Amino acid sequence: MGTAGFLVLLLSSSFLFEGNCLDDSGQKSESSELCPSDIESVLRQMSAALSAQQVEIRHLQEGIRHLQEENKHLLLENQATRTEVVSLQTEVVSLQTEVVSLQTEVVSLQTEVVSLQTEVVSLQTEVDSLQTEVVSLQTEVDSLQNNDKAQEAALERLQTSSSVTEHKVEALTHDKTVRQVAFSTALVESGGGQWFGPYSTDTTLVYKHVVTNTGNAYNPHTGIFTAPVRGVYHFHLHIFEDFGSYSSRVSLVKNGSKMVIANEYDSSGNGSASNSMSVLLEAGDVVYAVLWSSYRIYDNTNHFNTFSGHLLFTV
Ligand SMILES: *[C@@H]1O[C@H](CO)[C@@H](O)[C@H](O)[C@H]1NC(C)=O
Ligand SMILES: *[C@@H]1O[C@H](CO)[C@@H](O)[C@H](O)[C@H]1NC(C)=O
Numbered sequence: 316m317g318t319a320g321f322l323v324l325l326l327s328s329s330f331l332f333e334g335n336c337l338d339d340s341g342q343k344s345e346s347s348e349l350c351p352s353d354i355e356s357v358l359r360q361m362s363a364a365l366s367a368q369q370v371e372i373r374h375l376q377e378g379i380r381h382l383q384e385e386n387k388h389l390l391l392e393n394q395a396t397r398t399e400v401v402s403l404q405t406e407v408v409s410l411q412t413e414v415v416s417l418q419t420e421v422v423s424l425q426t427e428v429v430s431l432q433t434e435v436v437s438l439q440t441e442v443d444s445l446q447t448e449v450v451s452l453q454t455e456v457d458s459l460q461n462n463d464k465a466q467e468a469a470l471e472r473l474q475t476s477s478s479v480t481e482h483k484v485e486a487l488t489h490d491k492t493v494r495q496v497a498f499s500t501a502l503v504e505s506g507g508g509q510w511f512g513p514y515s516t517d518t519t520l521v522y523k524h525v526v527t528n529t530g531n532a533y534n535p536h537t538g539i540f541t542a543p544v545r546g547v548y549h550f551h552l553h554i555f556e557d558f559g560s561y562s563s564r565v566s567l568v569k570n571g572s573k574m575v576i577a578n579e580y581d582s583s584g585n586g587s588a589s590n591s592m593s594v595l596l597e598a599g600d601v602v603y604a605v606l607w608s609s610y611r612i613y614d615n616t617n618h619f620n621t622f623s624g625h626l627l628f629t630v
Pocket of ligand 1: 557
């Protein structure tokens with residue numbers, strides 16, 4: 316407290332104690348003057364109060380210093396806290412951003428999960444269908460394997476049958492070749508006309524002029540036809556005689572047996588005769604024409620005398 320304050324206090328004290336002074340009789344004085352004892356007492360009181368106040372003031376000053384210091388600390392702390400708060404706010408904003416981004420990511424992952432689940436369901440369906448297909452294929456494979464065994468057996472049978480067929484084909488090919496049998500011949504091939512006979516014995520006629528000899532079964536050097544295959548053959552014979560002083564007689568002979576005869580006699584002149592036969596021959600059997608002994612025929616390059624034959628069919 317300053318000097319001016321103290322004086323004010325002093326003046327107000329004197330005013331306060333106005334009229335409280337006791338006179339000698341112990342009566343309260345009505346005068347306005349101050350009693351000296353009062354003043355002293357007041358001064359003492361004031362002094363005591365002053366020093367108490369001074370102590371208090373020191374205390375208060377100290378308290379203020381403390382408070383100021385504390386305030387400083389608090390300010391610093393506050394500043395630090397603010398900084399921290401700002402940093403925390405920044406962090407919060409960043410975390411919020413991160414949270415939003417994570418939420419977005421979560422949504423996207425959920426979508427992906429849903430899509431994957433759908434895909435899994437679809438794959439499961441596909442797997443089921445493939446398993447069904449595998450089972451069906453297995454059944455088919457089993458059936459094919461069974462079939463395979465059957466086919467192997469069938470193949471073996473076919474192979475056997477095929478070799479049989481091959482033989483048959485070979486035989487048929489041979490048959491076809493030998494089936495083409497046909498010949499047509501006449502006695503005289505070249506030069507002038509001539510008589511054959513009369514001879515003392517039956518004589519095989521050799522027809523030298525070969526018109527056709529398919530299959531070469533007729534031999535133009537011997538006059539003999541040899542059957543190449545078992546079958547029915549047809550033969551035809553034609554004979555001619557000129558200036559009729561002789562009879563004519565020619566037989567078709569099979570393996571030494573006279574089968575049919577062409578016979579002719581005309582005393583007035585030219586005469587001719589024919590005969591033919593269909594006969595079953597074994598392969599190797601022979602057929603030829605025989606002029607009987609003492610008979611005669613005539614031929615020239617006009618080919619009056621002919622010997623023909625062909626295979627009708629095999630049997
Ligand atoms: C047949 O007879 C006649 C006369 O009768 C003769 O002129 C002729 O040359 C004979 N021969 C033939 C092949 O016609
Ligand atoms: C017919 O004659 C031929 C040739 O001489 C002979 O190979 C064949 O065995 C004879 N056939 C018969 C049925 O006698």
